[in-house]
Amino acid sequence: MRAVVWLVEGTWPACVDAVRVHAPHAREVVLLHVTGPEVPGVAHGAFAGLMGRGRAWGQGPAEGWEADPGDRLEALGDGSAAELLDAAAERLGRPCVREERSGRPEREVVAAAEGAGLLVLARDGDRSRLGPHSLGPAARFVVDHAPCPVLLVWPGEAPSLGTIPPPPPHHR
Numbered sequence: 677m678r679a680v681v682w683l684v685e686g687t688w689p690a691c692v693d694a695v696r697v698h699a700p701h702a703r704e705v706v707l708l709h710v711t712g713p714e715v716p717g718v719a720h721g722a723f724a725g726l727m728g729r730g731r732a733w734g735q736g737p738a739e740g741w742e743a744d745p746g747d748r749l750e751a752l753g754d755g756s757a758a759e760l761l762d763a764a765a766e767r768l769g770r771p772c773v774r775e776e777r778s779g780r781p782e783r784e785v786v787a788a789a790e791g792a793g794l795l796v797l798a799r800d801g802d803r804s805r806l807g808p809h810s811l812g813p814a815a816r817f818v819v820d821h822a823p824c825p826v827l828l829v830w831p832g833e834a835p836s837l838g839t840i841p842p843p844p845p846h847h848r
Contacts, residue, residue, distance in 0.1 A: 677793030
């Protein structure tokens with residue numbers, strides 16, 4: 677079985693621990709990190725708006741001309757992803773495949789899970805109570821569209837059963 681583990685800043689340790697416990701005999705563990713286009717894209721757009729769209733990048737007066745900050749943010753993101761993958765591999769403590777993707781995270785995760793025997797991800801929404809709001813939009817999309825079994829973990833201690841929302845009025 678191939679297990680894919682979606683690593684997200686802040687929740688990745690719980691996912692790595694879960695695959696160690698629930699899939700110790702997986703023949704292959706893929707540690708997956710996806711960098712979304714949002715931050716560099718916003719920086720590219722802001723820079724284009726401030727500097728004017730008619731100029732070619734890197735051309736202009738030598739003094740005061742700045743490089744596109746989106747390029748720098750992309751480089752920082754690549755370094756951060758590599759550090760996260762290194763830390764996750766060390767925590768896993770066994771041979772694994774490290775995979776970096778870029779694009780819409782929810783779609784990249786679903787694509788990476790094709791042919792897998794298990795996909796591990798953490799809840800990314802409201803962690804203070806049980807219920808549907810404990811999944812953010814990206815995790816909800818992945819859970820709804822994953823082409824394999826999904827192991828959904830709490831990135832910390834799960835809230836008590838007393839946090840379950842009451843049933844709707846028509847079900848009481």
